[in-house]
Amino acid sequence: MSSSSSSSLTLFFFFFFASTFLYTSSNSFNITTILNQNKDFSTFNQLLSQTGLASTINSRQTITVLALSNDAMSSFSGQSIDDNKRSLSLHVVLDYYDVKKLKSLSKKTALLTTLFQSSGQAKGQQGFINVTVKDNGDVMFGSGVRGSGFDAQLIDSVASQPFNISVLHISSYISIMNPDNNPDTIYTSSSPLPAQPPNDDDYEFDEPPSPPSPPSSAKAHGPAAAKAAAPAPKASSSKANSTSSASAISSQLELAFAVVMSSSFLLFMTV
Structure with a gap:
C-alpha cells in the first residue's frame, strides 16, 4: 500500500x-x-x-x-x-x-x-x-x-x-387508574398495545361521538331488502352450473380430438 x-x-x-x-x-x-x-x-x-x-x-x-x-x-x-x-x-x-x-x-x-x-x-x-x-x-x-x-x-x-x-x-405522585377510575389497580396484559394517539401537542383527548343509530324507516325496509337479495345465491348456482357444463363440453371435445388423432396415427402406421 x-x-x-x-x-x-x-x-x-x-x-x-x-x-x-x-x-x-x-x-x-x-x-x-x-x-x-x-x-x-x-x-x-x-x-x-x-x-x-x-x-x-x-x-x-x-x-x-x-x-x-x-x-x-x-x-x-x-x-x-x-x-x-x-x-x-x-x-x-x-x-x-x-x-x-x-x-x-x-x-x-x-x-x-x-x-x-x-x-x-x-x-x-x-x-x-x-x-x-x-x-x-x-x-x-x-x-x-x-x-x-x-x-x-x-x-x-x-x-x-x-x-x-x-x-x-x-408536586405529587400520579396514580395509575383503571377504567372505573379506581387508583393504583395494575393490569398485566399480554394483549397488543392499544393504538396510540399522534405525538402532537394539539391532540385532544376527548373521544369522538358515537355514530347515530339508523332511522326507523331504514329498519322497516331491512326485511324487504333481505328478501330482495335472497335470489342472489340462485344466480350464483346457475352460473356455477353453466361453468360445469362448459367444462364438460370442453372435455368431450378434447376426448373426440384425441380419438381422431389416434385413429389417424394407426391408419398411417398401417399404410
Missing part, C-alpha cells in the same frame, strides 16, 4: 471516530448524575436505579422525567420492585417537554405517552398522562383515563438538555 493511500485511510478513520464521538456526546445523558446534583430527589433517584428504569431512560434519545422530591415518595414505600417500576414508568414521558413547551400548548391540553404505555402492561388509556394548563397558568398532570382528575402540579424545572432530556419537578 502506498504512503498516500495509508494517509488517506488514517484521515478517514480519524474523522469517522471524531464525528461519532461528537454525535454520541451531544445526545447522551445520565439521569442518575443529573438527580445526584440535588439531594431532594435522592429517594426517587435510588428507585430509578433499583427498578432498572435509570438505564432505560439513559438509552433513550428524547425523554422527560417527572421527578418527585423525597417528601412526596410515601406512595412507593412498602411496594414491590415490580409495582414501583410500573408506577415510576408512568412518570417518564417519551418526548421532550420543558416548562416553556408545556405552557405553550396551543389547545392548553395534551395526552402524553409514557414508558408505562410502551411496557405492554397498560390497559386502555392507563399509559397516558393528561397535561392541562389552567387559566391561571398552572400546569396540572393526571391519568389519561377518561374522567380522571389531576394528581400533580408542575413546580419547576430540575434540568434540561434540549431536545434530549428534561427533568421536571412535580
Whole structure:
C-alpha cells in the first residue's frame, strides 16, 4: 500500500471516530448524575436505579422525567420492585417537554405517552398522562383515563438538555387508574398495545361521538331488502352450473380430438 493511500485511510478513520464521538456526546445523558446534583430527589433517584428504569431512560434519545422530591415518595414505600417500576414508568414521558413547551400548548391540553404505555402492561388509556394548563397558568398532570382528575402540579424545572432530556419537578405522585377510575389497580396484559394517539401537542383527548343509530324507516325496509337479495345465491348456482357444463363440453371435445388423432396415427402406421 502506498504512503498516500495509508494517509488517506488514517484521515478517514480519524474523522469517522471524531464525528461519532461528537454525535454520541451531544445526545447522551445520565439521569442518575443529573438527580445526584440535588439531594431532594435522592429517594426517587435510588428507585430509578433499583427498578432498572435509570438505564432505560439513559438509552433513550428524547425523554422527560417527572421527578418527585423525597417528601412526596410515601406512595412507593412498602411496594414491590415490580409495582414501583410500573408506577415510576408512568412518570417518564417519551418526548421532550420543558416548562416553556408545556405552557405553550396551543389547545392548553395534551395526552402524553409514557414508558408505562410502551411496557405492554397498560390497559386502555392507563399509559397516558393528561397535561392541562389552567387559566391561571398552572400546569396540572393526571391519568389519561377518561374522567380522571389531576394528581400533580408542575413546580419547576430540575434540568434540561434540549431536545434530549428534561427533568421536571412535580408536586405529587400520579396514580395509575383503571377504567372505573379506581387508583393504583395494575393490569398485566399480554394483549397488543392499544393504538396510540399522534405525538402532537394539539391532540385532544376527548373521544369522538358515537355514530347515530339508523332511522326507523331504514329498519322497516331491512326485511324487504333481505328478501330482495335472497335470489342472489340462485344466480350464483346457475352460473356455477353453466361453468360445469362448459367444462364438460370442453372435455368431450378434447376426448373426440384425441380419438381422431389416434385413429389417424394407426391408419398411417398401417399404410
